[in-house]
Amino acid sequence: INPEKGSPGAAEDMEAAESFIQQAMEIILQEAVKKATNVKEKVCEWRSPEQLKELLDLELKDTGESESKILQCCRDAIRYSVKTGHPRFFNQLFAGMEPHSMVASFIIEAIKTSQYTYEMAPVFTLIEDVLLKTMMKLIGWEEGGDGLFNPGGSMSNMYAVNLARYRYCPDFKEIGIYASPRLVMLTSQECHYSIAKAAALLGFGTKNVYVVPSDNRGKMIPSALCTHVSLQGAVPFFVNATAGTTVLGAFDPIDEIANICEKHNLWLHVDACWGGGALVSKKHKHLLKGIQRVNSVAWNLHKMLMATLQCSAFLVRDKSCLLQRCHCAGASYLFQQDKFYDVSYDTGDKSVQCSRKPDAFKFWLVWKAVGTRELEYRVDRALALARYLAQEIKKREGFRLVIEPEFANVCFWYIPPSLRNLPESPELWKKLHTVAPVVKERMMKKGSMMIGYQKHGDKPNFFRMVVISPQVSKQDLDFVLDEIHRLGKDL
Amino acid sequence: MEPTTGDLTDPLINHADGQLFLHEAFKIIVEEVLCKGTDVKEKVCEWREPEELARLLDLELREKGEPQENLLQRVRDVAKYSIKTSHPRFFNQQFAGVDYHSLAGRFLSEALNTNLFTYEVAPVFVLMEAEVLRGLRALVGWTEGDGLFCPGGSTSNMYAMNLARYRLYPEVKSQGLRSLPQLTVFTSPESHYSVKKGAAFMGFGMDNVILVKVDDGGRMIPEDLDEKIELSKSQGAVPFLVSCTSGTTVQGAFDPLDLIADVCDKHKLWLHVDAAWGGSVLFSKKHSHLMKGVHRANSVAWNPHKMLVAGLQCSVLLLKDTTDLLKKCHCANATYLFQQDKFYDVNLDIGDKSVQCSRKVDCLKLWLMWKAVGSAGLEQRVDKAFLHARYVVDQMKKREGFQLLGDPQFVNVCFWFIPPSLRGKEKNADYQNKLAKVAPVIKERMMKQGTMMVGYQPLGDRVNFFRITILSPLVSQKDMDFFLDEIERLGNDL
Numbered sequence: 007i008n009p010e011k012g013s014p015g016a017a018e019d020m021e022a023a024e025s026f027i028q029q030a031m032e033i034i035l036q037e038a039v040k041k042a043t044n045v046k047e048k049v050c051e052w053r054s055p056e057q058l059k060e061l062l063d064l065e066l067k068d069t070g071e072s073e074s075k076i077l078q079c080c081r082d083a084i085r086y087s088v089k090t091g092h093p094r095f096f097n098q099l100f101a102g103m104e105p106h107s108m109v110a111s112f113i114i115e116a117i118k119t120s121q122y123t124y125e126m127a128p129v130f131t132l133i134e135d136v137l138l139k140t141m142m143k144l145i146g147w148e149e150g151g152d153g154l155f156n157p158g159g160s161m162s163n164m165y166a167v168n169l170a171r172y173r174y175c176p177d178f179k180e181i182g183i184y185a186s187p188r189l190v191m192l193t194s195q196e197c198h199y200s201i202a203k204a205a206a207l208l209g210f211g212t213k214n215v216y217v218v219p220s221d222n223r224g225k226m227i228p229s230a231l232c233t234h235v236s237l238q239g240a241v242p243f244f245v246n247a248t249a250g251t252t253v254l255g256a257f258d259p260i261d262e263i264a265n266i267c268e269k270h271n272l273w274l275h276v277d278a279c280w281g282g283g284a285l286v287s288k289k290h291k292h293l294l295k296g297i298q299r300v301n302s303v304a305w306n307l308h309k310m311l312m313a314t315l316q317c318s319a320f321l322v323r324d325k326s327c328l329l330q331r332c333h334c335a336g337a338s339y340l341f342q343q344d345k346f347y348d349v350s351y352d353t354g355d356k357s358v359q360c361s362r363k364p365d366a367f368k369f370w371l372v373w374k375a376v377g378t379r380e381l382e383y384r385v386d387r388a389l390a391l392a393r394y395l396a397q398e399i400k401k402r403e404g405f406r407l408v409i410e411p412e413f414a415n416v417c418f419w420y421i422p423p424s425l426r427n428l429p430e431s432p433e434l435w436k437k438l439h440t441v442a443p444v445v446k447e448r449m450m451k452k453g454s455m456m457i458g459y460q461k462h463g464d465k466p467n468f469f470r471m472v473v474i475s476p477q478v479s480k481q482d483l484d485f486v487l488d489e490i491h492r493l494g495k496d497l
Numbered sequence: 498m499e500p501t502t503g504d505l506t507d508p509l510i511n512h513a514d515g516q517l518f519l520h521e522a523f524k525i526i527v528e529e530v531l532c533k534g535t536d537v538k539e540k541v542c543e544w545r546e547p548e549e550l551a552r553l554l555d556l557e558l559r560e561k562g563e564p565q566e567n568l569l570q571r572v573r574d575v576a577k578y579s580i581k582t583s584h585p586r587f588f589n590q591q592f593a594g595v596d597y598h599s600l601a602g603r604f605l606s607e608a609l610n611t612n613l614f615t616y617e618v619a620p621v622f623v624l625m626e627a628e629v630l631r632g633l634r635a636l637v638g639w640t641e642g643d644g645l646f647c648p649g650g651s652t653s654n655m656y657a658m659n660l661a662r663y664r665l666y667p668e669v670k671s672q673g674l675r676s677l678p679q680l681t682v683f684t685s686p687e688s689h690y691s692v693k694k695g696a697a698f699m700g701f702g703m704d705n706v707i708l709v710k711v712d713d714g715g716r717m718i719p720e721d722l723d724e725k726i727e728l729s730k731s732q733g734a735v736p737f738l739v740s741c742t743s744g745t746t747v748q749g750a751f752d753p754l755d756l757i758a759d760v761c762d763k764h765k766l767w768l769h770v771d772a773a774w775g776g777s778v779l780f781s782k783k784h785s786h787l788m789k790g791v792h793r794a795n796s797v798a799w800n801p802h803k804m805l806v807a808g809l810q811c812s813v814l815l816l817k818d819t820t821d822l823l824k825k826c827h828c829a830n831a832t833y834l835f836q837q838d839k840f841y842d843v844n845l846d847i848g849d850k851s852v853q854c855s856r857k858v859d860c861l862k863l864w865l866m867w868k869a870v871g872s873a874g875l876e877q878r879v880d881k882a883f884l885h886a887r888y889v890v891d892q893m894k895k896r897e898g899f900q901l902l903g904d905p906q907f908v909n910v911c912f913w914f915i916p917p918s919l920r921g922k923e924k925n926a927d928y929q930n931k932l933a934k935v936a937p938v939i940k941e942r943m944m945k946q947g948t949m950m951v952g953y954q955p956l957g958d959r960v961n962f963f964r965i966t967i968l969s970p971l972v973s974q975k976d977m978d979f980f981l982d983e984i985e986r987l988g989n990d991l
Contacts, residue, residue, distance in 0.1 A: 024527060030601035050620075067872070070871040080601065128578060129554065182705055183673070184678075189675075199854070209675075209699050213673070345940075358695070360690070360691055361650075363810060373558045377560050378559065450617065460832050477508040479508050
């Protein structure tokens, strides 16, 4: 090996490298951005796993491949990937394509740094701080607080649990939770499954998550919470309220829950990963009424507000460096105390991660580009579209709403003609349960759209339409209903 | 302004504008970050104090948006004041350099913007991740196994702890730790701090991370491990995991895996190898001996975003297990995501192996790079880094004022720079104090001048020394010479 020469693929020859990147970018812009957001193109190009393996030629070999082959690999990866920015992709709680966020993402990839210290990420450190402060203002924390960005909302929820535990007994950090009182977490039956995963990972055990029933609108019942709080033999220390549940899009009554938590000195965390977006809307922020009273909030900007994945904020109403004290390990190779700048700018010890991506930038650039008013308009529009969809469903034969939507989730059954005149009975539910999976299969194989379905409690499979993207319009929603009927009418 | 029903007829976002912005911004990224960022004639960093930088960036978020020209200027500003981690004279962390294939893979991952929880939403990447993990496991010496990509090596190390705990006491998932005996973890004081953070986070407590002695080179001493395990047992605790390190953060030491595996086999402990930094030696026929015995481990953490230059983040956890332990340990079976009545084989929905819900696609960057250069190309990269490190060490031995901590096993070269004023004064009472002050000043000077970036830290009773980590494929001997000259230039007057 000649140490003087660059390795293959890490070209010292800037021209060759630039040319490759330009070509790759052309493909990305054409195929993954332009075509992928074009309603005339397919949402997905379905292939079975066996077929796809063959098409992709995944095998990793000893020798490298030509540049043209690599570019073809890029094309293939795009072709067979689901176009999550397509106007008819409604499958998850993220959708659409925000170009400013995408530019921010590309910058982050090119700059390729970690956010643990100011010296390594001066710009991104300051940006994260400003974004968090602005979010806290929207929440209503006049005195401010603390926070950071995490690799996902599940992690943010886990941080809340960990902080609540640390506040309850800081000694747990050193001695662990052996021989401790039986600490229990309280949450609603509609909450995200990351609460259960948090209980398992953090050493509490899933049995020690008490599930509080929700009403028929999917909202936690405060009086039931009261009962659970007073149960013997266990020490409640943490309550998770959900602002925007995953399936129904329901909002727990935060004010009432806060009353109970304050009375019993419980940490109140709001999982607003999905519903937090309502806070930018004067018209809809009442859904999170009371949020200024809570101890911590998880809010995913990559959902309703369309930052690219991942952009998950964790915010805590604390000015005593609780986050730092709870998580720090004081590693001397990274957090030297004799640096030449103010080391309070080094945020790394607030995290349980070491290297951490500068995700806040993905949304800061969006906000700078469009401003709060436009963000508000987007949210209001998405919710107006959801209401429109609900109205259309009520007008159409064969479609039935599960509940009146409060947010952007529109849940409904499609009842094919053959089942429409059957009496309401468990037999009907059983048959209805088989409809959505077939319609889903057909829509994916056709590539015309993607919508999620699931069973829920004792309800048979129903569709969950999620309206997010400002690229979506009434026609797309009409199309969804028409298409479901087209695909399912023979069932 | 409240949207009326009429407004709902037209899409709100104008994609043509958006695509133009992408196009223009990309030109700036190429020019400012990729070209200038790798040019030795340009600075590594443009240092500003936080208050000044905040002013320059105009960070405030406002009611109204901005025109495209403003935004493009912002892109330029972000590029200007960010650290050029691909610069040939950036040696500050365990990542550096740039690989253009992985970069293309990273841009593509961002553009496709999807999550790796189900086959239906990420068909290409579910299959690709499996293939990459298979390839990495093969290098460890496993023909079967499990694993996944995690958001960083700290998470990988945590997963290993969780799996080891679950294997020993499956009921811990539902019952928690409080009814179990005290569990203890064993690691060296040179290991990464994520072992301790993980222990705290997962409820074990930092005190239950028992530190095992290391030798002069920073390698775990197996005899002491055995003793400490016996001691822990005699105190009524239940040792359950040894987390040893292949490539420690500061010194780059490799714990002796074969001997440690002997101890783990004897006591039936889970052996986890944190090879986040050193794992890439497995690509090198010449240097993989440093991890001899790794196939005997239960789990391996490995960060290709470090020595393989895959770009942050690219961290894997590899498992020898074939009993679906990962999924059993982590699953929650959410019915809205992991329906059992899907029309394809739902075993492809790997989301429940993770504690994350949404999980980024981190495999494409590695896969594309590996396809482009082949295992042979990655081997060359690793071997070259060793050669550079050897060159720097040889040069330091010839130059006055450079004192190595030891003979490096890996590509971390740790040394003190002793300015002329301190040379020969080792016996002075305040020698250590004065020496400790040298590195921080040189660091400040190099950053303010933007000529290069190198890290320093204390270790145990050794005062501040520099740690240069050499891994970038863009680096050449000229850069190594410059580095040595620059340290002298910046520190000679101290």
